[in-house]
Amino acid sequence: MKNISRRKFLTEASLGLGAIILAGLSGCKTITPQPVPPTKSINPDISSTDTEQVPQDTSTIEPTPTIGLPDLAVARNGEPELLVRQVIEALGGIGQFVFSGASVIIKPNICVAYNTYEYATTTNPWVIGALVKLCFEAGAASVKVMDNPFGGTAEEAYKVSGISDAVQTAGGTMVFMTDRKFINTTIPNATSLKKTAIYEDILNADVLINVPIAKDHGLAKLTLGMKNLMGTIQKREILHTKLGHNLADLAGFLRPELTIIDGIRVLMENGPTGGSLDYVKKMDTIIASRDIVAADSYAANSLFGMDPLSLAYIEAGVSAGLGSADLQQLKIEEISNT
Amino acid sequence: MKKIPSTPWVVIRKIVQGVFLLLFIAIIILNQKNNTVEGLAKIPIQLDPLLAFSSSLAGKLLIKGFVFSALLFIFALIFGRFWCGWICPLGTLLDIFRFHSKKKIYIPESLRIGKYLLLGVILISALFGFQTLVWLDPISIFQRLLITGILPFIDRIFTWLENILYPITFLSSIIDKADQLLRPVFLPLQPARFTNIGWIITVPIILILLNVITSRFWCRYLCPLGGLYAFLSRFSIFRRQVDPKKCTGCSRCTQKCPTGTINQTAGYRSDPAECIMCMNCIEACSFSANEIKPGIPEVIHFPYDANRRKLFSSFGYALLGVAFLKLISSSNHAPIRPPGTMQDSFLARCIRCGACYKICPTNAIQPAPVMDENYGSPEVIPRIGYCDYSCNACGLVCPTQAIPVLSLEEKRKTIIGKAIINTNRCIAWAQHQDCIVCEEMCPIPQKAIYLKEETFLSRDGANIRVKLPFVDRELCIGCGICENKCPVVGEAAIRVDPLGTNGIS
Numbered sequence: 001m002k003n004i005s006r007r008k009f010l011t012e013a014s015l016g017l018g019a020i021i022l023a024g025l026s027g028c029k030t031i032t033p034q035p036v037p038p039t040k041s042i043n044p045d046i047s048s049t050d051t052e053q054v055p056q057d058t059s060t061i062e063p064t065p066t067i068g069l070p071d072l073a074v075a076r077n078g079e080p081e082l083l084v085r086q087v088i089e090a091l092g093g094i095g096q097f098v099f100s101g102a103s104v105i106i107k108p109n110i111c112v113a114y115n116t117y118e119y120a121t122t123t124n125p126w127v128i129g130a131l132v133k134l135c136f137e138a139g140a141a142s143v144k145v146m147d148n149p150f151g152g153t154a155e156e157a158y159k160v161s162g163i164s165d166a167v168q169t170a171g172g173t174m175v176f177m178t179d180r181k182f183i184n185t186t187i188p189n190a191t192s193l194k195k196t197a198i199y200e201d202i203l204n205a206d207v208l209i210n211v212p213i214a215k216d217h218g219l220a221k222l223t224l225g226m227k228n229l230m231g232t233i234q235k236r237e238i239l240h241t242k243l244g245h246n247l248a249d250l251a252g253f254l255r256p257e258l259t260i261i262d263g264i265r266v267l268m269e270n271g272p273t274g275g276s277l278d279y280v281k282k283m284d285t286i287i288a289s290r291d292i293v294a295a296d297s298y299a300a301n302s303l304f305g306m307d308p309l310s311l312a313y314i315e316a317g318v319s320a321g322l323g324s325a326d327l328q329q330l331k332i333e334e335i336s337n338t
Numbered sequence: 339m340k341k342i343p344s345t346p347w348v349v350i351r352k353i354v355q356g357v358f359l360l361l362f363i364a365i366i367i368l369n370q371k372n373n374t375v376e377g378l379a380k381i382p383i384q385l386d387p388l389l390a391f392s393s394s395l396a397g398k399l400l401i402k403g404f405v406f407s408a409l410l411f412i413f414a415l416i417f418g419r420f421w422c423g424w425i426c427p428l429g430t431l432l433d434i435f436r437f438h439s440k441k442k443i444y445i446p447e448s449l450r451i452g453k454y455l456l457l458g459v460i461l462i463s464a465l466f467g468f469q470t471l472v473w474l475d476p477i478s479i480f481q482r483l484l485i486t487g488i489l490p491f492i493d494r495i496f497t498w499l500e501n502i503l504y505p506i507t508f509l510s511s512i513i514d515k516a517d518q519l520l521r522p523v524f525l526p527l528q529p530a531r532f533t534n535i536g537w538i539i540t541v542p543i544i545l546i547l548l549n550v551i552t553s554r555f556w557c558r559y560l561c562p563l564g565g566l567y568a569f570l571s572r573f574s575i576f577r578r579q580v581d582p583k584k585c586t587g588c589s590r591c592t593q594k595c596p597t598g599t600i601n602q603t604a605g606y607r608s609d610p611a612e613c614i615m616c617m618n619c620i621e622a623c624s625f626s627a628n629e630i631k632p633g634i635p636e637v638i639h640f641p642y643d644a645n646r647r648k649l650f651s652s653f654g655y656a657l658l659g660v661a662f663l664k665l666i667s668s669s670n671h672a673p674i675r676p677p678g679t680m681q682d683s684f685l686a687r688c689i690r691c692g693a694c695y696k697i698c699p700t701n702a703i704q705p706a707p708v709m710d711e712n713y714g715s716p717e718v719i720p721r722i723g724y725c726d727y728s729c730n731a732c733g734l735v736c737p738t739q740a741i742p743v744l745s746l747e748e749k750r751k752t753i754i755g756k757a758i759i760n761t762n763r764c765i766a767w768a769q770h771q772d773c774i775v776c777e778e779m780c781p782i783p784q785k786a787i788y789l790k791e792e793t794f795l796s797r798d799g800a801n802i803r804v805k806l807p808f809v810d811r812e813l814c815i816g817c818g819i820c821e822n823k824c825p826v827v828g829e830a831a832i833r834v835d836p837l838g839t840n841g842i843s
Binding site: 112113114150151152153154155156157159160175176178179180181217218219237238240241243270272273274275276279 | 500518522727729765772780782784
């Protein structure tokens, strides 16, 4: 075998390395990470004349016959899975939201890795498990569950919350969010949050189901549906100034198909992290609505006895025309199992 | 007319070296929270009798795990320095980076005393409760290099490539899949990053460069663990022997010997203390004149042998060294330590092996800067990472109990510092805007950071109501998540002071 001299090796190796770097650099220039167009809302970075997007858009338009169906459904007293099935049934069945072959993202609240579900820090795992099952029953092609925890690693948080187990048993996938997939996105008609980096999978999903747990919160007063969407963006800390408007902008852009508020166990104080069972109130309630503002308003009122409009983000959501906080006007179906 | 040896010893030795190198690397890579078998990460360190001696001397405690090192101690009495030639990951690394230079540089044999002196200095300073020099141990050199340098570097390159290739449509799903397979089992979810690692990287580079002068320079002249094994090997049972009837004096064995201990002028005999049992000579000899077999431990004196006088001189060096390091250690740097460490005995127990840097899931544990005797010991830097409320991993992997084993419950009550708000930088205090991130993040159930609403007057006389954060110093454990997540750019508006400052005991 012919021996290669060190000098020759070095020359060749550096040439190779140079070539790789050049290739990499040119790659950077030509393939700038374009925001992938979300299929369910108009993407600002892609002109509206882009005809290729149209067929995809029509496929995800919600089935129209919602007349006669309630705006909001609430079920009380029962096993989490039963309550979830009841509220979805009341809203017209899972087929109203998930079509056959859809890619679904479920966004629970898994904010920290500190406590198990009993402490009401993270969304109830059986609620998520039931939803994953329902999506597959409707023929979903994929069901991904993800959040971006701030305390502890995602790995730990998924495990401790019990959601990882529940999702995997139901056949869904837990996804660890990586930095590379947050895409700088311009939010059209935003009043406050004009630009932010949103997770690619969430932008691309056919269906986004938002599943917060009802909790106390220092600044927002409560964390509910709109607040839960904070986990879809990269730099959440800066959202806190002008929180209400930022959340309204984000919710208006993402427009989750369905918001389900987990009120099985409710964290009444020292949220959002909690950590003591003294702060937890078992309420066995599930609230669901297409209208994120309505869901939040109902939860604020029925779980915490608060005036919905006293929450800045609900007020901002109403004034942005995202939904209704007028509980008198909403058509609400209440299911009680006692 | 080279004779084919009956057993291909050199090939076997190289395979064993490779297997052990990979094993060491695998154990270090798998030293991640939730992925490691408990106790596995400690094994590389606990195989090391030098670390066993010095930490029991300095820490004044016996640690069960160091039983492994006792086994190797006994093996050395049977097989000599086989550790150096067959197992040591740093030795293998030095074998891989071997330079074949034609020019012979003359090095006086007396330099071989260096390793005994370093050994003496380390053990004697350990006797004074001073373990700062054990960073010279080869396993810890190797482990630190891998943990703070090589693995994060590979991870960075890998992540960089992923990021560049990701926008190419047909690759993105493959990259997604690969990423979810690799992380978090083999790589952390985020590439780790470490500060103050200049010396950690430089030392092994110097050792490799010294290999240019002569093969295994480090093992011959400097390695303190090698020194310990060399001392034991003088009494070992299996040793290299030359059959003068078969030896033709071709000196092929001398050329092949990596530690240069086969003496042409003394009947091709070698010093068992320098022989690393690499078997090169056995294979090089065409006449089967070299053999490794049980022999009577005959005592041959070499000019560089450790003796009483040298013991005394290393005693002196050790005293000088300890005094010097204590002297320059007058800096004010007070590191925040991992939870549960005892201020007084910490430096006597910490061997700077880096196991805690690796397992810390938030990258909070960093090597302390080289400015005083703390160098290389673990320091929590909250701006880089916070002490995770759901984690007690560092104590579980510490091989010398410098960081004690705490249950998660105990750890959650262990104070490592106290947070202090810098009201001049705080968004709420200084700019009268709501922020509350620190309060939101605080993991203490009762919230060690609480909010009080205050009213301020704006420039035009309007009332502004702002929620101001306050620290409840009774509750704060100093985990530092507030400092870590503080949205103020640059220095955080809330900082954790270490224990022992500001009247914290």
